[in-house]
Amino acid sequence: MMETETLMNHNENHGSQNEILLSVRDLSVRFEQDNQQPVDAVKQISFDIPKGKTLALVGESGSGKSVSAMSILKLLPYPKASHPSGEIFYNGKNLLALNERQMCQMRGDKISVIFQEPMTSLNPLHTIEKQIGETLLLHRGMTGKQAQVRILELLDLVGINDAHKRLKSYPHELSGGQRQRVMIAMALANDPELLIADEPTTALDVTIQEQILQLLQSLQQKLGMSILLITHDLNIVKRYAHHVCVMYQGAQVESASTETLFANPQHSYTKMLLNADPSGEPAPLPAICEPLLSTDNLRVWFPVKQGFFQKTVDHIKAVNDVSLSINKGETLGIVGESGSGKTTLGLAIIKLIRSVGGINFAGHELASLDQKQIKPLRSRIQIVFQDPFGSLSPRMSISEIIAEGLQIHQPDNKAQHEALIIDALNEVGLDPDSRHRYPHEFSGGQRQRIAIARALVLKPDVIILDEPTSALDRTVQKQIVDLLRDLQAKYALTYLFISHDLAVVKALSHKLMVLHRGDIVEQGNASEIFANPQADYTRALLKAAFNL
Incomplete structure (x- = not known):
């Protein structure tokens, strides 16, 4: 009776139930902790998702976005997780009142989800065909040829080229963009009415991001699907969402149509998010x-071998x-899509x-040196x-991680190691007292600062930065960019800055190199290329990044 009354009141306030597909009312999420106070991760948030529309949940890491979304599917670690208040109505049904069997029927059928990191959410031991086929078997009872026809149809729908050749592929054999497309294919397998997209474009190239988002938008129009978009990228929200809810520390601080929110934000936190894009000029160059560093016709070719005798038939x-x-104190930005050769x-x-x-560094020809000669x-x-979480050992304290380089390169200076570690942590804006803690106890932005401190402690001339801000919130990205700029100005550091995020590259780089499939497409003064790109490929990258 209570549920019926709530629904009636909800209908009076928000239009007919036919218009609203999902309605979240006063939702709270609490996590119990052993011998500690419980954590209130979400505090009485409310939002509606109309049929065929996109609602964006935005906010920094830890704001409660993903927890709110996972509550809809009841995928939280119950009973440690609980809902002190709230109801979630889906087509009139209160999802929180459904049992596990009833929820299993909803998951992947009526409501699907695209998880943030496809490499960890796809099973590395199963082929693409088997993973998409599992969903079809579970909800549609499809097997054999019937299932394969549907799988090919889905892969074609999400833009996987030569889909029939990809059926037997494993996740590691696909690029980041292709893996994300497979995740979307799995989510769409049973024609869901609601798609939850949790950071669907994090760490993807700008051109791939645009393709994925345009794909979701076209599928939404074709299938009449509703989308709950979880992201920290407000440029994406501005272009693809109809309504926005801003979350901060578990609470909903603002809710408005996309147009209204961007034109006239009300809350100070929303204003701060909107102004968080990395900006400003690169650090001043030395007089x-x-x-300092140069390469001459550098090649990395990987042989393609075939046959019983593994004969080389081609090269990648x-x-x-x-x-x-690159000169001392200068930043060379290296941009291009995945597979362009940036990291290589x-x-x-x-x-x-x-x-x-x-390869010439400070007068030394590195190409002719062996590993022993190059060590100094x-x-x-x-x-x-x-990925700082992947590159920092979980078994070592921060102090031990930063000390590794000192032990190798300055073994006779052990008495000074502790002081150097403390100085490095101070330089990157971290409390030196935290040096005895472990990587998992830090946020993503803090872990990136630790990785920078590990490089900085040896007082290098050159730091190669490989996507150091990908997957970080915009506010944290801005902090890291400011930090890198300050360190460069202070120590005349030279950066080789590898990134697909052109806003970050623009804020840091003096020179720019654009790579495509291993070849230089364009290089020169960064500000000139950003203002007047000459190559079609560069123009396509800038268009995707800045919506030119």
Whole structure:
């Protein structure tokens, strides 16, 4: 009776139930913790998703976006998770009142989800065909030829080229964009009425991002599907959402139509998010131009072998005759899509993979040096990897992680190691008292600062930054960009900045190199290329990034 009354009141306030597909009312989520106070992750939020429309939940990491979305599907770790208040109505049914068997019928059938990281949410041991087929078998009873026809139809729908050749592929054999498309195909297998897209484009190239979002938009129009879009990228929200709910520390601080929110934000937190794009000019260049690092026709070709005797029949030209030059205190931004050779180029320069061609660093010809000869120079060229959680050992404390390089390159200076670690943490804006904690105890932005501190502690001349801001909130990205700029100005650091995020590249880079399938498409002064790109490929990247 109570549910019926609530629904009647809801209908009076929000139009007919036919218009609203999902209605969340005063939803709260609490997590019990052993011997500690429970955490209220979500506090009485309310929103509606009309049929055929997109609602965006935005906010920084930890704001409660994903927890709210997972409540809809009841995918939280119950009974540690609970709902002190709230109801979630889907076509008149209160989902929170359904048992597990009833929810299983809803999941993947009426309501589907695209998870944030397809590489971890796809099973590495199963082919693409088997994984999409599982959903069809569970909800439609499809098997054999009938299922395969539907799988090919779905892969074609989401834009996988040569779909029939991909049926037997495993997730690791696909690019990031292709894996995300497979996730979408799985989510769409049973023609859901509601699609929950949890950061569906995080860490994807700008051109792939645009393709994925346009794909979702066209599928929405074709299928009349509703979408709950969870993201921290407000540029995406502005272009693809109809309504926006802003969350901060578990609470809903603002809710409005997309047009209204961007034109006239009311809450200070919303205003801060809207102004969080990395901006400003690169750090000033030193008065004297001093050449530091260059490559001459650098090549990294991977052989393609076939047959019983594994004869080389072709090569994948990951890096093809790349020549570059960077001065001391300068930043070279390297941009391009996945597979363009950005990271391979960075690894070749520091001789972590084999290459052919010239590499000159501070007068030393690195190409002719073996690993023993190059070791003394390694402290002067450091690298910050894309995923700090993956590159920081979970078994080592922060102090031990940062000390590793010192133990290798300055073994006779052990008495000073602790002071150097504390200085490095201070430089990147972290409390030195936290050095005895472990990586999992830090946020994504803090872990990235730790990775920078590990590189910085050796006082290098060059730091190679491989996607150091991907998957970070815009506000945290802005902090990292400001930090890198300050460190560069202070120590005349030289950066090789690899990224697909052109807004970040623009804020940091003096020079720009655009790579496509291993070849240089365009390079030169960064501000000139951003203002007047010459190559069609560069123009396509800028259009996708800045909606030009």
